[in-house]
Amino acid sequence: MKRVKVSNNVIRRLPRYLRKLDELTEAGVSRISSGELGRQLGLTPSQIRQDFSCFGEFGQQGYGYKVTALRAEIASILGMDRGYSAVLIGVGNLGQALLCNFSFKTWGFDLKAAFDIKPQLIGTDYEGVKIHDMATLPQYLSENKVDAAVLCVPKSHAVATTELLTSHGVNAIWNFTNVELTAPESSTIVENIHFSDSLLSLSYYISEDNDEKAARAARMNK
Amino acid sequence: MKRVKVSNNVIRRLPRYLRKLDELTEAGVSRISSGELGRQLGLTPSQIRQDFSCFGEFGQQGYGYKVTALRAEIASILGMDRGYSAVLIGVGNLGQALLCNFSFKTWGFDLKAAFDIKPQLIGTDYEGVKIHDMATLPQYLSENKVDAAVLCVPKSHAVATTELLTSHGVNAIWNFTNVELTAPESSTIVENIHFSDSLLSLSYYISEDNDEKAARAARMNK
Numbered sequence: 001m002k003r004v005k006v007s008n009n010v011i012r013r014l015p016r017y018l019r020k021l022d023e024l025t026e027a028g029v030s031r032i033s034s035g036e037l038g039r040q041l042g043l044t045p046s047q048i049r050q051d052f053s054c055f056g057e058f059g060q061q062g063y064g065y066k067v068t069a070l071r072a073e074i075a076s077i078l079g080m081d082r083g084y085s086a087v088l089i090g091v092g093n094l095g096q097a098l099l100c101n102f103s104f105k106t107w108g109f110d111l112k113a114a115f116d117i118k119p120q121l122i123g124t125d126y127e128g129v130k131i132h133d134m135a136t137l138p139q140y141l142s143e144n145k146v147d148a149a150v151l152c153v154p155k156s157h158a159v160a161t162t163e164l165l166t167s168h169g170v171n172a173i174w175n176f177t178n179v180e181l182t183a184p185e186s187s188t189i190v191e192n193i194h195f196s197d198s199l200l201s202l203s204y205y206i207s208e209d210n211d212e213k214a215a216r217a218a219r220m221n222k
Numbered sequence: 223m224k225r226v227k228v229s230n231n232v233i234r235r236l237p238r239y240l241r242k243l244d245e246l247t248e249a250g251v252s253r254i255s256s257g258e259l260g261r262q263l264g265l266t267p268s269q270i271r272q273d274f275s276c277f278g279e280f281g282q283q284g285y286g287y288k289v290t291a292l293r294a295e296i297a298s299i300l301g302m303d304r305g306y307s308a309v310l311i312g313v314g315n316l317g318q319a320l321l322c323n324f325s326f327k328t329w330g331f332d333l334k335a336a337f338d339i340k341p342q343l344i345g346t347d348y349e350g351v352k353i354h355d356m357a358t359l360p361q362y363l364s365e366n367k368v369d370a371a372v373l374c375v376p377k378s379h380a381v382a383t384t385e386l387l388t389s390h391g392v393n394a395i396w397n398f399t400n401v402e403l404t405a406p407e408s409s410t411i412v413e414n415i416h417f418s419d420s421l422l423s424l425s426y427y428i429s430e431d432n433d434e435k436a437a438r439a440a441r442m443n444k
Contacts, residue, residue: 011426015419019402042406078422079429093322097315098417107421147428172428174421180241184264189431191424193415195320197237199329199396200300202413204233206369206394207301209411 006054013051014074016041021071033064080108086174087146089161090153091116091131094176098150099126109148113140141168148172155179162188228276235273236296238263243293255286302330308396309368311383312375313338313353316398320372321348331370335362363390370394377401384410 020041024032034045041048052070055077075081086109088095095114104111116122117134124131132140140146149165151158151173158177165173172189175181178196182188242263246254256267263270274292277299297303308331310317317336326333338344339356346353354362362368371387373380373395380399387395394411397403400418404410 011423012419014426015416015422018422019400019416019418023402040406077426079425080422082425082429082432084425084428093315093319097319100315102417104421107418108425109421148424171431172424174424178241180245184262189424189427191420191427193417193420194237194241195324195415196241196329197234198413198415199326199331200237200240200302201233202370202394202396202411203301203304203306203330204236204299205411205413206306207304209393210304 010051010054013043014078017051018071018074018078021067021074024067025071030067031064032067037065075108078108082108083110084108084147085110085112085145086148086150087112087137087140087170088114088129088150088152089116089134089137089165090151090157091118091121091126092152092154095150095152096126098152099129111150112144112146115140137164138168141165141170146170148174150174150176151181152176232273232276235265236300239273240293240296240300243289243296246289247293252289253286254289259287297330300330304330305332306330306369307332307334307367308370308372309334309359309362309392310336310351310372310374311338311356311359311387312373312379313340313343313348314374314376317372317374318348320374321351333372334366334368337362359386360390363387363392368392370396372396372398373403374398 017037020037034048037043038045038048052065055073086104088098088111091099091114095116099111099114111129114126114129114131115134115137116131121131122133146169149170149172151161151165153161155177158175158179158181162173162181166188171187173181173191175190175192178194180192181190239259242259256270259265260267260270277295308326310320310333313321313336317338321333321336333351336348336351336353337356337359338353343353344355368391371392371394373383373387375383377399380397380401380403384395384403388410393409395403395413397412397414400416402414403412
């Protein structure tokens, strides 16, 4: 596939399209227009057509999109069919929640191993993923190709663990530590789940909503 | 404070500024220029000045920003000083991870109670937050003002729980269920943590990087 440089905003919308298409498939919908897809996602039809046009032509004018074909195309664009491998570092509460509840396989990743320092965890397994001694990570990485690391270690270990991973050839990190792991110019690919950023955005929108309601009430009382 | 309509992209950057300013405070930095702040965040100085100008004037030309004052302003804009209350619904692995590891208080939220259906959880507490019987949620909401709910229930219960919450006056949801909870036109404020969207973005960037490397290698071999 020919790849063109696509804006981050488009890339961020692709997983949403994928989720929606999965929902439609489950509901037995086999074909959908850009108008209806837009309505369900809160986007304009032209926005949707423009997003998809970045990657080639999927739909047919006046005919709509075939749900399974479009789903397969987006999955392929996202690299879900490339068989990436991953390891998880730090099996605390959050690491355990990911191991037990998050289906890496569904999203194209083979989670091969997890690592922790706690003796009582080492050698056990969660949903078929074995927990290894953190001390054996360098050796593991030298013997196994690992495309991405899921980083769930405490804040204080985040940067050192990242350096260990990148120095052993891991070039992509799914970061749950709430620490900015690398300098902006770094070549390591970091995707952050910043819980606090998300909660603060919620806080902002609640505040905005409250202020609007208060302003409306003040106008009514004038 | 006078509130102007601010773009989502700016709002999304505010928590990042806040984290960076906390980091600077910890490192003993009391003043920073927009140039240096930009360098550390991978943004241009003019981008930063433009973001802050949405909310008024913080800096002084040629003098930079006072870290603690700017931090306080951004915290206030985000509503961190408004004392919002929250409840958490669904104390599975992820709910437990949030209760044990995530400091709601740090980000301005008072997490007052959690709810679950499992008898062995009800009546216990995690880090001082008591787990109540899910059946008592409607009564709790009628007796207590709750600004936001943290939704960690299984997918299959996501929409019904949302309806229960909104019908009892909860207008904001921090959504961990990976389900689109409301129609686009709904007045409920929903902030999503979509783990899979984030992982798929990582997958995209790994794929892009691999393709670029392959293309470079192909050119070298010509």
